[in-house]
Amino acid sequence: MSNIQTGITGLDEVLHGGIPRENSVLVKGPPGSGKTTLALQFLYHGIVECNEPGLIISFEEFPxxxxRDAQNMGWDLKKLEKENKLRVMCTSPQLVQEQLGTKEGFLADLIEEIGAKRVVVDSITHLQRLEQxxxxxxxxxxxxIxxxxxEGLMPFIIAEAAAEKERLGFEEYAVDSVIILSQEVKGHMSTRYLQVMKSRGQNFITGRHTFQITGDGLEVFPRITAPRAVVNYQPSSQIRNSFGVPELDQMLGGGLIEGNSLLLAGGSGAGKSLLGLQFLMQGAAVGEPGLLVDLEEHPSQITRNAATLGFDFEELLHQEKVFTLCTSPVELDLNEHFYIIKKMVKEKGIKRVVIDTISNYEGCVDDPALYKDYIHALINYFKNNGITSVHITEVDELLGINTITFHKVSFLVDAIILLRYVELGTELRKALLVVKMRGGAHDKDIREYLIEENGIQLRRIDPEEMGKKLSFQHYNGILSETPRSVNRANSGQLLPGTGRHPDERQGDDYPGKNC
Amino acid sequence: MSHVTRESLQSIKKSGVKMQLLLFFYNNPFTVDDLEGISMWVGMHKKEITREMEELCQMRLLVKRGTSHSYYRMTENSQLVEEVQKLIKEFYAQRKTKAS
Structure with a gap:
């Protein structure tokens, strides 16, 4: 059985390639839901791409x-009529019924005249004029049907559905495939949905998929589905993807493993976005195109911030070594968003992706389980395509890690890096820890880092090279709210005559005092 | 223009119903319907259009087919279609002049 493509972006993906040729299709929905546009697109695609002439039978709308409406989508139906590839006719249900019973007559003539292979009937609800x-x-x-x-025609039948409760009519049983279109308003936002209710002789992605009507017709965004089982094949690699920060790469055993996913968690201003940017820029330097999915900043803001640290991100964008997808998390349709990411990855040959931040996706779903499914689907998509991905997430607490806010997705990723603030003396300093690293050994030290020109730099461990500042190796409880110094006598860094470290506070207010 | 004279074509412009019917068929050239259906499409009573439809068929601008249940469609004669096109252009031009 051969499947024929509908030509509707995303719908063929939902239908795993198209609809079986022998099927009759019913498109049902309320007024303005896009039924006619969907049917016209199917017909137009058949004529232009598959050389299958078509017939439109309208019981209500004037040809x-x-x-006019088709022309707005760039489909010149009049031209196709002149080329004898299409006929748009308006008529009555009674006449069509009579004509279909005869071998001769205008309908048979029309079908033969253009060699029609597809027919759209708009709409079947008018049959009620003949029979109650x-x-x-x-x-x-x-x-x-x-x-x-x-007559060798593939029927695409349009039916009206005034309300959800009227959806299950007899026509849904009589046809082979049923596509339901609907529209829902939440707050000020209206979302269009498409659902394949049934399609005999094939598998399809169940559930509701979002769609939009654009200047090119319908664009369907298949519902995000978290993988239910381990796929038969998944690429695995030993290649390491460098951050361009030698000490960090060293902590990771040479860098992130190609195709792996990293959760980069940290507080506000800790340098998460910067580290993500450095990862992409290092990729660009070694010929691995990168994609920055940013839900917080505008491209101009990203390039400006990068420039202040001496990075020419704008030039990399110009050279198409990196790409950005900047979108607002407000009214974000995750199905559409995921579809665009996949499209960009495919078209641009992306090898590295940074998402800044995945925390923003949480507000886009009603059900927390959907958030987890979405992240799972994203990570799996990148993994299956050998793309190394960095998923940035915000940690609420400024100090300490009392609440692990990223627990919802931490088990999905291969590696976790935590960026934290540490209060030492009168200073807020920054600590980096590799929490998890699947597939390789990693450094378990908590390392101090600085944000300087040229980005994030990790401090060397040797206190001799650090002047007055001390490494975290002289402290315990770095990730708690109250770090305390240890082994002061051996550090050789005590202030003369005081017994205190140079960065300790005076008096009883030292945060580690009571620990 | 063997079966329709310039005079008879010009007379169509004087009949509002005929002109409306011709405009409908010209704009929707592959319409095929019975009197009942056409009356719905043009928003007129069946009685109002019956005679006018017959006259348009006599002028061969419309084609009537079917025996027990008759239906109508626009002529496929390219020469006649061209004449109808000219007539409609003139009709719109006159209407524009009147409006201004």
């Missing part, structure tokens, strides 16, 4: 309005 009794109406509908099939 001249159909021509449900059993007879169903019989009438079946006859019509069968007659089209007998």
């Amino acid at each position: 001249q309005l159909i021509y 009794e449900p059993v007879k109406l169903r019989e009438l509908f079946n006859k019509m 069968n007659a089209f099939k007998r």
Whole structure:
């Protein structure tokens, strides 16, 4: 059985390639839900891409309005009519019913004249003009569908649905495939949904998919599905992807493993975005195109911030070595967002991705389980395509890690780096820890880092090289709110005559005093 | 223009119903419907259009088919279609002049 493509972006993905040729299709939805546009797109694609002429039978809408609306999508139906590839006719259900029963007549002539292979009927609800009794109406509908099939036409039938409760009509049983279109308003936002209710002879992605009507027709964004089982094949690699920060790469055993996912967690201003940017820029330097998905900042803000640290991110964008997808998390449709990411990854040959921040996705879903599913789907998509991904997340606490806010997704990722503030003396300093690293050994030290020109730099451990400042190796409880110094006598860094470290506070207010 | 004279074509402009019917078929050239259906499409009573439809068929601008249940469609004669096109252009031009 051969499947024919609908030509509707995303819908063929939902249908795993298209609809079986022998199927009759019903498109049902309330007014303005996009039924006619979907059917026209299917017909237009058939004519232009598959050389399958088509027929539109309208029981209500004037052909001249159909021509106009199609023209707005860039589909010149009049031209196709001149080329004898299309006929848009308005008529009555009674006449069509009569004509389908005869071998001769205008309908048979039309079908033969252009060699029609696809037919759109808009809309079948008008059959009620002929018959009110449900059993007879169903019989009438079946006859019509069968007659089209007998003529070698693939019927695409439009039906009206005024409300959700009216959705299950007899016509849904009589056809092979049913596509339901709907629209929901939440707050000030209206979202369009498409659902394949059934499609005989094939598998399809169940559930509701979002869609938009653009200047090119319908664009369907398949529902995000978290993988239910381990896929048969997943690429694995031993190649390491450097951050361009030698000490950090060393902590990671040479860098992130290609295709792995990293959760980069930290407080506000800790340098998460910067480290993500450095990861992408290092990728660009070694010929690995990168994508920055930013839900917080505008591209100009990103390039400006990078420039203040001496990075020419703008030039990399210009050279198309890195790409950005900047979008507001307000009213964000995750299905669409994921679809765009996949499209960019495919088109630009992306090898590294940074998402800043995945915390923003939480506000886009009603159900927390969907958030986890989304992150799971994202990570799996990158992994299956050998793309190394960095997922930035915000940690609420400024100091300490009383609440692990990233617990929802931490088990999904291969590696976790934590960036924390540490209060020492009168200073807030910054600490980096590799919490987790699947597939390789990693340094378990808590390391101090600085944000300087040229980005994040890790401090050397040797206190001899650090002047007055001390490494965290002289403290315990770095990640708690109250770090305390240890082994002062051996450090050789005590202030003469005081017994205190240079960065300790005077008196009883030293945070580690009571620990 | 063998079966329709310039005079008879010009007379269509004087009949509002005929002109409306012709405009409808010209703008929706592959319409095929019975009197009942056409009356719905053009928003007129069936009685109002019956005679006018027959006259347009006599002028061969419309084609009537079917025996027990008759239906109508626009002529496929390219020469006649061209004449209808000219007529409609003139009609719109006159309407524009009147409006201004």
